[in-house]
Amino acid sequence: MRDSSPFIAGPAYVLRDVTFRYGTPFRNTSEPVLKNLTCSIDSGKILGILGPNGSGKSTLLKLLSRVLPQGSGTIELFGNPFSLLSQADVARRVALVPQETMQIFPFTIAEMVLMGRFPHHRGWGGWHWEDSEDWRIAHQAMEELDVTHLGSRLVTDVSGGERQRAVIARALTQEPQVLLLDEPTAFLDLHHQLDIARILRRLNRERGLTVILVSHDLNLASQYCDRLMLLHHGEIVEIGSPREVLRPDLLESVYGCQVLVDGHPQSGLPRVSLPV
Amino acid sequence: MAKVPPMTISSSTTESSEWVHSPPPVPLSGSSLPMLTIHRWCLWVGISFLLAVVALWACLGFGTESIAFSRVWSILLGVLMGNGPVTIETDPVSVILLQVRLPRLILAFFVGGSLAMVGVALQALLRNPLADPFIIGISSGAALGAAIAILFGVGISVWSVSALPVCAFAGALLSLLILYRISSAGTGFSIYTLLLAGVVLNAIFSAFIMFLTSVADPNRAFGMYAWLMGSLTGPNFSTLGILSLYLGLGLIVLGTQAQSLNLLTLGEETARSLGVEVERVKQSVFVASALLTGAVVSFSGMIGFVGLIVPHAVRLVLCADHRLLLPVAGFVGGIFLMLADTVARTVLSPGEFPVGVVTALVGGPVFLFLLTNRNRRVGM
Numbered sequence: 001m002r003d004s005s006p007f008i009a010g011p012a013y014v015l016r017d018v019t020f021r022y023g024t025p026f027r028n029t030s031e032p033v034l035k036n037l038t039c040s041i042d043s044g045k046i047l048g049i050l051g052p053n054g055s056g057k058s059t060l061l062k063l064l065s066r067v068l069p070q071g072s073g074t075i076e077l078f079g080n081p082f083s084l085l086s087q088a089d090v091a092r093r094v095a096l097v098p099q100e101t102m103q104i105f106p107f108t109i110a111e112m113v114l115m116g117r118f119p120h121h122r123g124w125g126g127w128h129w130e131d132s133e134d135w136r137i138a139h140q141a142m143e144e145l146d147v148t149h150l151g152s153r154l155v156t157d158v159s160g161g162e163r164q165r166a167v168i169a170r171a172l173t174q175e176p177q178v179l180l181l182d183e184p185t186a187f188l189d190l191h192h193q194l195d196i197a198r199i200l201r202r203l204n205r206e207r208g209l210t211v212i213l214v215s216h217d218l219n220l221a222s223q224y225c226d227r228l229m230l231l232h233h234g235e236i237v238e239i240g241s242p243r244e245v246l247r248p249d250l251l252e253s254v255y256g257c258q259v260l261v262d263g264h265p266q267s268g269l270p271r272v273s274l275p276v
Numbered sequence: 277m278a279k280v281p282p283m284t285i286s287s288s289t290t291e292s293s294e295w296v297h298s299p300p301p302v303p304l305s306g307s308s309l310p311m312l313t314i315h316r317w318c319l320w321v322g323i324s325f326l327l328a329v330v331a332l333w334a335c336l337g338f339g340t341e342s343i344a345f346s347r348v349w350s351i352l353l354g355v356l357m358g359n360g361p362v363t364i365e366t367d368p369v370s371v372i373l374l375q376v377r378l379p380r381l382i383l384a385f386f387v388g389g390s391l392a393m394v395g396v397a398l399q400a401l402l403r404n405p406l407a408d409p410f411i412i413g414i415s416s417g418a419a420l421g422a423a424i425a426i427l428f429g430v431g432i433s434v435w436s437v438s439a440l441p442v443c444a445f446a447g448a449l450l451s452l453l454i455l456y457r458i459s460s461a462g463t464g465f466s467i468y469t470l471l472l473a474g475v476v477l478n479a480i481f482s483a484f485i486m487f488l489t490s491v492a493d494p495n496r497a498f499g500m501y502a503w504l505m506g507s508l509t510g511p512n513f514s515t516l517g518i519l520s521l522y523l524g525l526g527l528i529v530l531g532t533q534a535q536s537l538n539l540l541t542l543g544e545e546t547a548r549s550l551g552v553e554v555e556r557v558k559q560s561v562f563v564a565s566a567l568l569t570g571a572v573v574s575f576s577g578m579i580g581f582v583g584l585i586v587p588h589a590v591r592l593v594l595c596a597d598h599r600l601l602l603p604v605a606g607f608v609g610g611i612f613l614m615l616a617d618t619v620a621r622t623v624l625s626p627g628e629f630p631v632g633v634v635t636a637l638v639g640g641p642v643f644l645f646l647l648t649n650r651n652r653r654v655g656m
């Protein structure tokens with residue numbers, strides 16, 4: 001892991017006219033999930049992607065991690081068009097933390113975290129033996145997320161919060177510059193939600209990691225994100241600071257219900273509540 | 277990560293306490309955790325190899341004509357020392373051992389090992405702990421391909437030696453592609469959908485095979501029934517050589533994907549986000565699995581459950597890492613089938629029954645146990 005915040009000039013991502021629809025090349029009649037998305041995503045910031053169900057949040061995250069094939073339009077990662085990068089090239093810069101990690105085979109937490117070193121090795125389908133450098137990086141990530149003591153436990157045997165932290169440790173083991181998270185707090189209780197949010201902010205502040213997260217939790221996003229992107233029907237409604245995006249009129253038009261917005265008692269940042 | 281050097285602790289205790297409190301931890305290493313290192317890999321692969329040699333030696337002694345272990349040893353040593361060829365008149369025991377039992381046991385080892393490794397690969401690729409080439413219908417696809425080849429006559433000619441496995445390979449690949457389409461289509465897909473699809477595929481392919489045998493010439497049909505039940509009779513060293521070519525090719529391709537298979541168990545999207553070229557890996561594993569299944573089925577018929585029991589057992593005892601799981605499962609599968617074949621040869625001696633009977637009698641109950649006991653350790 002980088003010891004100091006890397007200075008990265010320019011935005012992390014530039015999207016131009018990105019349109020994406022699910023379906024095979026032969027059966028392509030469905031409505032696009034993302035329509036003509038054009039934006040740039042700053043590096044070194046925490047960006048929250050918000051929007052109602054089906055607005056294309058997770059799809060956008062999958063496009064940014066190149067888990068899905070790129071639709072039409074161009075996506076540039078630190079100035080490099082995706083079309084010129086291999087899957088491993090992307091994985092060395094971008095790590096994805098999926099919403100839920102299912103594992104049916106008895107891998108240990110340490111084994112899973114070490115899988116983050118895969119994109120850094122070349123050769124026969126990644127056939128390599130982890131060296132001391134790989135171990136050092138994985139260990140540092142596990143320390144950071146406080147999962148070292150779980151190293152020899154099975155992925156299937158730990159709690160949801162522990163597994164989520166281990167998955168973030170795996171993502172850090174990729175030594176990425178960008179961390180993408182899909183609903184990182186969805187299945188966690190309050191204590192673990194706060195834990196994850198603080199860890200993300202620390203990683204962002206200490207080493208300039210660009211964090212992009214999809215969330216349903218408007219309040220958590222408001223407190224921890226530098227910028228928010230509000231999506232609706234596959235289009236960007238607003239992109240800006242929490243104060244600019246979490247406006248009652250905007251939220252009501254997007255979510256289709258009345259909301260109340262006041263200030264958080266500690267930070268003064270917008271707090272969204274539902275009416276009684 | 278440290279931005280503040282340790283000397284400034286006194287000036288700002290609150291700032292620095294956060295990261296000073298953790299002393300430099302003892303670095304983790306492969307040896308401090310039960311992790312796969314090259315030493316462990318060599319150790320376990322070596323142990324499996326030795327076990328296979330011991331099993332081969334033990335199985336050689338059993339049969340209609342019981343041969344003492346010391347005699348087995350001296351005959352094998354004699355071959356290794358380069359003694360001249362033996363004839364049935366001068367040394368019948370050597371002939372039985374070297375020209376009947378040895379090729380048969382080697383075939384059993386190849387077949388069992390390949391089936392176990394295909395089981396490992398398919399379980400990872402389909403993310404289904406109950407995947408086995410026999411249960412989900414890949415073997416019957418291969419059998420249909422081989423049956424078509426046999427009934428159209430290529431089964432008897434010399435040329436057939438290469439045509440039969442190719443037809444079986446095509447059949448196996450076809451059923452794999454059908455299964456993959458089923459397993460990737462639709463949401464809410466569960467491991468049981470694949471099993472049901474396998475049952476139906478088995479039924480369809482069996483129906484075709486039945487149809488073919490009933491229109492076929494009775495002599496050929498009879499040979500095919502024996503072969504369909506799974507039999508390891510009558511190989512010689514030249515057929516073993518051809519089989520090992522197919523298997524070698526399939527195993528090399530499968531082996532190179534071991535680390536990618538580890539990542540694929542996390543799901544295709546996660547694997548892709550970790551830098552795996554998922555499509556390429558899937559294609560290689562599919563082709564290699566079809567090649568191995570096709571070759572094995574065309575030489576020994578349908579032998580079930582090896583690819584199910586062996587991977588589970590190895591995962592339970594060792595680890596889930598495919599770099600170790602694949603080779604060790606290969607050895608253990610080979611050992612398992614050598615033992616099963618020895619049982620099939622000796623229980624009703626001098627008669628024998630198909631080895632598929634033994635594997636089904638052992639594997640069926642294990643399968644039912646796995647199905648009803650959703651044990652996390654074996655990944656259910």
